[in-house]
Amino acid sequence: xxxxxxxxxxxxxxxxxxxxxxxxxxxxxxxxxxxxxxxxxxxxxxxxxxxxxxxxxxxxxxxxxxxxxxxxxxxxxxxxxxxxxxxxxxxxxxxxxxxxxxxxxxxxxxxxxxxxxxxxxxxxxxxxxxxxxxxxxxxxxxxxxxxxxxxxxxxxxxxxxxxxxxxxxxxxxxxxxxxxxxxxxxxxxxxxxxxxxxxxxxxxxxxxxxxxxxxxxxxxxxxxxxxxxxxxxxxxxxxxxxxxxxxxxxxxxxxxxxxxxxxxxxxxxxxxxxxxxxxx
Amino acid sequence: xxxxxxxxxxxxxxxxxxxxxxxxxxxxxxxxxxxxxxxxxxxxxxxxxxxxxxxxxxxxxxxxxxxxxxxxxxxxxxxxxxxxxxxxxxxxxxxxxxxxxxxxxxxxxxxxxxxxxxxxxxxxxxxxxxxxxxxxxxxxxxxxxxxxxxxxxxxxxxxxxxxxxxxxxxxxxxxxxxxxxxxxxxxxxxxxxxxxxxxxxxxxxxxxxxxxxx
Numbered sequence: 001x002x003x004x005x006x007x008x009x010x011x012x013x014x015x016x017x018x019x020x021x022x023x024x025x026x027x028x029x030x031x032x033x034x035x036x037x038x039x040x041x042x043x044x045x046x047x048x049x050x051x052x053x054x055x056x057x058x059x060x061x062x063x064x065x066x067x068x069x070x071x072x073x074x075x076x077x078x079x080x081x082x083x084x085x086x087x088x089x090x091x092x093x094x095x096x097x098x099x100x101x102x103x104x105x106x107x108x109x110x111x112x113x114x115x116x117x118x119x120x121x122x123x124x125x126x127x128x129x130x131x132x133x134x135x136x137x138x139x140x141x142x143x144x145x146x147x148x149x150x151x152x153x154x155x156x157x158x159x160x161x162x163x164x165x166x167x168x169x170x171x172x173x174x175x176x177x178x179x180x181x182x183x184x185x186x187x188x189x190x191x192x193x194x195x196x197x198x199x200x201x202x203x204x205x206x207x208x209x210x211x212x213x214x215x216x217x218x219x220x221x222x223x224x225x226x227x228x229x230x231x232x233x234x235x236x237x238x239x240x241x242x243x244x245x246x247x248x249x250x251x252x253x254x255x256x257x258x259x260x261x262x263x264x265x266x267x268x269x270x271x272x273x274x275x276x277x278x279x280x
Numbered sequence: 281x282x283x284x285x286x287x288x289x290x291x292x293x294x295x296x297x298x299x300x301x302x303x304x305x306x307x308x309x310x311x312x313x314x315x316x317x318x319x320x321x322x323x324x325x326x327x328x329x330x331x332x333x334x335x336x337x338x339x340x341x342x343x344x345x346x347x348x349x350x351x352x353x354x355x356x357x358x359x360x361x362x363x364x365x366x367x368x369x370x371x372x373x374x375x376x377x378x379x380x381x382x383x384x385x386x387x388x389x390x391x392x393x394x395x396x397x398x399x400x401x402x403x404x405x406x407x408x409x410x411x412x413x414x415x416x417x418x419x420x421x422x423x424x425x426x427x428x429x430x431x432x433x434x435x436x437x438x439x440x441x442x443x444x445x446x447x448x449x450x451x452x453x454x455x456x457x458x459x460x461x462x463x464x465x466x467x468x469x470x471x472x473x474x475x476x477x478x479x480x481x482x483x484x485x486x487x488x489x490x491x492x493x494x
Contacts, residue, residue, distance in 0.1 A: 051341045052341075059331060061449040065466060073473070235339055255473075270472065
């Protein structure tokens, strides 16, 4: 039997785009490096409050930098991540408490599904624009469209609830090339259920977990996980905690994976390593 | 003659430890990648003020994180960087205005010395007492006097404003001019992404030395 796998704890929140990037990179390496990756759904709002830090996007230039950064990382890391134009609305108004409680419930009851359900929730915020945000904000459609015109074209789909979405005619220079709108968010129960079902869960399973999300057990578990991240020194997310040779290292962000490889004595092959046939 | 080297502008301040790390990595790659590295001494205090940002160390957990981070990066990046015990004093009380004006003067009068003198200033704050940078006492004195002229003060201000126009909220920033596009990259931990943008090979922070001269 080979050497004992090193434990990596990934503390993340689906509200955090860099959490998604770190998550995907570590999921790729879990079958390449000798590691035991443990996913720890956490609440970034709690970490910010406890550390005295603030969301980076509150500094205008940081928000602008993040939008460009995500665009570049999309290609470099090969994750279909898009910065929604109404990021402030997503971050400040909607938050992630329901979603992270749901993932906490998933982790308690069906941990094998945690990876897939987490991914579907990220997809809802960070991969498709939410027409729900636009509708409720009362702003014109083109305020939400930042996509390069040679890549996307607008197609409006009816929302699942059947409500009609008013279409504001776009002038040619505002009209991007394609992007589909669906009534998606991550705070409404039906949105979370939809993500869970997309991840392969049955409607009954998903409904059951949604109910469990508001129990004390689940609320306390999310609080404990978030506090654990704080004790490791978190001032944001994602953080990766590596337990190596009796030492504990906390690494912040998704751009330190090469340093993590160095600490583990493993080989870094970039954010998109060649797939490995792990099973004989 | 080969393809035209791509211009990389590195805006930095010696008060910034990550600026030193980014600087050393780019200095290593300047003889490996097809780039023209231009050093831009800037004033981080001005960038913080203009962007509304604050020094990370003012959040206690960020300061603690940086101390550990620098310890790890010292080994990984192979730069003799140490977090000084009196960091707050260094950062908040002393600041870097004189040092960056001095480097601005060096860049105006003896640009070929800018790399070495910058390194020596980083060594003073972030490593140990400085060794000589190869500058004579007279040269140094002359430049020190020039540092307080309007010409030098204005140059530092302009360079700092240029960084702000590129969107800087801190330092270091690397501005890469590639295929008619301009990319601003913040920090010293995005060099692999920079390599990707340049279409160059990333060989880690300590690439094998290349015999650049035939």
